[in-house]
């Protein structure tokens with residue numbers, strides 16, 4: 001079982017986001033990289049910020065790019081996404097397996113031996129994420145109904161502080177209660193997220209929580225609080241979470257392209 005994770009594709013209007021970042025090109029190169037993998041991943045999971053402004057046109061563009069994937073995909077929302085437009089673009093398809101009128105875009109599925117729980121951490125209009133009472137109750141119920149299957153939880157906002165102050169202030173509200181739920185579910189092995197636009201890992205409860213790099217632009221490593229966030233030309237990438245021979249997930253980080261940014265202002 002190979003689960004490929006891509007994230008923070010930020011498909012934008014026009015060719016370049018901020019006049020500099022070719023986000024569509026970044027996603028196209030990720031698709032090309034995935035299509036060249038042998039064996040091919042069983043599933044491609046997109047952990048939010050599919051597009052930059054949540055518009056129907058941007059979701060159409062995103063769909064046109066991922067249609068070149070020969071693999072099934074699943075999507076979940078990030079802070080740049082719009083639930084209604086995501087539903088319009090993907091609702092009723094296998095990419096977003098949620099009922100028509102649920103308030104949140106979260107779901108649970110089995111893929112081979114692995115259980116996938118996709119969480120919706122979107123708090124509309126805000127950059128930080130939120131796990132409210134309703135969503136935590138939903139997660140608690142999903143975890144309680146299966147204490148055996150190896151489980152991977154996917155979400156946009158990481159449930160830990162990265163030590164990068166300019167991103168941590170846009171973190172996840174409710175993460176302490178989330179971690180308490182993880183502690184109660186020993187079969188949760190992996191938590192995967194996006195949002196930070198670089199590869200970071202930490203322990204949450206007993207599980208490894210892993211942030212994937214963006215397919216487009218990378219945030220510079222910066223732990224000083226007196227410096228503003230800035231982008232860097234470190235290569236974009238993706239993660240492969242492989243359900244391995246020793247009954248555990250092993251995560252591989254693949255680069256998808258050389259530095260591709262034009263001069264940033």
Ligand SMILES: [Fe+2]
Nearest residue numbers: 008049195197
């Ligand atoms: Fe993002």
